[in-house]
Amino acid sequence: MGRNGSEYHTNQVFAGAVRRHIVIGLLLLSCPLMAAEQLIDRLAAEVNGHAITVSEVQSKVEKGPLVEVSPWPAQENDPPAKVAIHDLINKKLIMQKADELDIEVTDEALNEEIKSFLTRRNLTREQLMEALGQQGMTYDQYRDDFRTQMIINQFQGREIMPQVKITDRDVQSFYLRNSGTMAENIRLTLRQLQIAVPSGAVDAVKTGKKQLVEKVYQEIEGGMPFEKAVKIYSDNESARENGGLMPQVFLKDLAPLFQNAIRELDEGRYTRPIETPMGYSIFYVSKREFSGSDEYLKMKPQLENQLRQEEMNKLLSKWLETQRRRSDIKLKDNV
Template sequence: MSDLVIEQPVLPKISPATDAEIVTYLRRSCKFAEIADLTERDALILQLCEQYEVTVSDEEWQAAGDAFRTEHKILGVAETYAWLARQRISVEDWSEGIKVRLLARKLKAELFGEAVDSYYLQNREEYQRVALSQILVLNVTDAMKLAKALREEQASFCALALEYSKGKQSQENGGFTGVRFLNELLPEIAQAIATAIEGEIIGPIHTKLGYHILRVEKRFPPELSETVREQILDTLFEFWIQENSKAKMLDA
């Protein structure tokens, strides 16, 4: 019997999408409003910077660009241009994006920098960090069996996560999801682990993602780090925008 030869289909050659085609895709995929909101937010930030006379120096701009390249490991000229090509943007596009993000950071500090300390003192428990592991499954029966195995049979959390967890990060890392701020977690999870002791098996906890079995590996006391300061500035800025938006709607 001769070997059966199956002819493989030939993929047509597709040209890189134009800006107009990308806009059309965004409309079709119902993502246009999301991008429009972000575009309008940038425009608002630039107007506020002009209003409050917030500017960035060339030195600050250069330093922010260098920090971005270091973070994304695009240190050499060749690597930088290759990255820009993959992103389909020009040096000018990238540079202006760096400037807008830097202006946004300085604007938030200008408007709310003096309020950070008091906000932190009032809400410091939200900025507690935990090293957290989880197993995520999709039905309660499996969740109850796994929780029982962990509590009563001293099963390996890592082994069960590798075998059963549906969460990509937890499945790949034996359950470990990293060190997280409580305010970054889903509300149900943050509430469940708020008073848990290290090593305790918690759950199953039901969320929109499924059923979570959790274990707090380590707790870290709250501290007003630079990361927390940036988060608080973002929070205060968003509150301010939302309140102003509501006021304008009521006046309309």
Template sequence: MRRHLVKRSRFSVKWFILSVTLLFFLVPRVGAGRVVDGIFLTVNGEGITFSEFREFVAGRLGISVGDADSYLRKIDSEEKLRPLLDDFINVTLVRVKLKELGESVSDEEVERVIDGIVRENNITREQFRKALEREGLTYEGYRERLREDMEKSRLVRALRGKEVLVTDDEVREYYVSNRDRFLVGYEATFDLLSVNLSQARDRVGPAALREVLARLEDAARKGEHVSSLAEMLKERGIQPEVSSMGPVAEGDLRGELKEAVGELRPGETSSSIVLGENLVFISLREKKGGRPLPFDEVKEKIREELVGKRSLAAVREIIKDLREKALIRVNL
């Protein structure tokens, strides 16, 4: 007899693991070990199939659906599953809420945004796909992450639109307090970590690589030096290169590297930067000289940054509220 576990807000991952295990062993299989699909999770009345979760995992890890199926079969602990499951529930809650509001993001809208990205970069769809592959992403995974970003943005506009607006006075105040983030003509000394994505992917596989890169991003946000990030990679059998650079004149820096160094303060570490086949992190040691750009040249960039920060905070608050009120059912 089918049992039901009903619980407000978070539900036990152990129950989820049990439900997946039962699906693997009790449901008849088809072909090469594939699970016959069925509803295993209901969020606010919205039925979620196992294949939907499997496709979500494939996109998150940048692997095929078949590899995601194998990956899920090998999960042996709550710790490994929880981040994926939490993300999946959050995405589902946002999607269900947008559906209630009549504000769902359509496939056509997502494709139009991708068309715009392709045009702006003057490349073909095929070149775009290959560029994603070099970064360890699948086109399908990228498209779903883009959809999620669009959904979060739309939800914020619908529920907290006025709260994320930024006044001219707030923009100017930020500029005055952070002039050192808008310098030109400076010299910078920094440490740079570089890892070849293709070699790393061949070494540990796409799923493990995505997992370790997520850990690196988290460590960088916390301000850990690139030497610590390098040790994390070495623990997984990936050999990065770490080098000291500088002093380097601001005018000799290019593209995203220049932007990242310009925004850093001494002791801070950048988020990841893709340079060709390599993924790069920077820890700034020193920045000398330079002058701040005029306010009028950076005010819109500042406004965009502040709106982005407020929108991110609003999304977190909305999702927290949705989770507290959610009715989640796991079908065993």
């Protein structure tokens, strides 16, 4: 069954608040001095008929956390109020979807999770209550927030996590991109097609060679196997015999000109013609291996978690984009 708590139906809360303010307004007729002190909450946004109030936005900005789910489509440098309201909208969409999926957290499960959380943090209930008091939060509010986070986690585990596919190759590439050690850790098996330009060649010969290498490249693009192209067109006799196969080499050991051309290529891909003082070369990546390192092995679990979280954030943004198109969302201009 879906949840019916006021936490997830803020339109009911807002309607109740309006009724209370009507009663207060009638009382104020006999106390005009109090009228100036009354502040009636305003509507900041509606999400499929469910209200988000200005006070919710203000509380998020003042007390935090500013982002619980995702600020999308707000940007990191946008005003805090804009970030807060979009996070509230996104949170509302997730809670509504969780309701559709009958995701709920029982009091028993909530109590167990809070107990487990305190144990992991080596905290007592008394220490928790003291910390909540310092933040101006009651234990009931803390439980409500904790329950909401558990529901969001269950939603992500059901709807987002199954789409996250992280391979060892992904983790390796992530490590290389962020460590700046790609050249030291990538071992390559390459094939090379060479078209030589003789030293001191006249312009007509240089032009002919350039046209030839472009013709060869187009034939490879058109589907000619690289080895066949080497055997037909390469000016290197030994390369013609073995299809241009080179001994294994680390990326760092190649000339900078070749490194830059090959660095991002996957297996089965090839470079454009590279001009050198001796002519032209086209390289084909037969095999690309990650040699690894002690540092990588130590960091791998952390890297995998970080990459998984980044992928989850991307997929969540895509889900929110789709959900927003399907939803009736109204933002008030005066907020």
